[in-house]
Amino acid sequence: EVQLVQSGGGLVQPGGSLRLSCAASGFTFSDYWMHWVRQSPGKGLVWVSRINTDGSGTSYADSVKGRFTISRDNAKNTLYLQMNSLRDEDTAVYYCGSIYDYWGQGVLVTVSS
């Protein structure tokens, strides 16, 4: 059974940091580009970042460039999103996934003082 199990969400103050994790099982994780997508309350899906299969290539949405870092550990079948300098507008449910195949369950990140 394919699973993407996410962890690391929570409440953080503006300017703070958080690291999200996404543990994959049931498929060959190292064969897939992986992405982070977020959804603010009551809004649509917004792409955040992607990483290629071996981690050598990444790209980011303009809104998070320079603040967020995507990475992966293929030995651990895990995807990460390091989020620094968090802002109120980063409050959202964050999903990991391959977009066209598998999605995680989502974790809520709330940025508030």
Next chain:
Amino acid sequence: QAGLTQPPSVSKGLRQTATLTCTGNSNNVGNQGAGWLQQHQGHPPKVLSYRNNNRPSGISERFSASRSGNTASLTITGLQPEDEADYYCSAWDSSLNSVVFGGGTKLTVL
């Protein structure tokens, strides 16, 4: 980043057919094809189709996707109450080097 264009809402009757559209450009839908996602309130997205009309195992044949030029479509036949959800299209944009999503269409089954 620019997104794909979807109608905000579509309403159809039970057992009718709904066609949802998604318009992009030659850098995304027209070049790479589109994928479709279904999302029920409070749940993560579920893949209905990818790269135009490839349907994952377990997805009903009532869902079919197609593309004509820069516009992708998702057709749902024999509408059921459980089809009431938000539907999103997505595509890789080779110019932006990013994934782009549509704003989503809320499908209401009357």
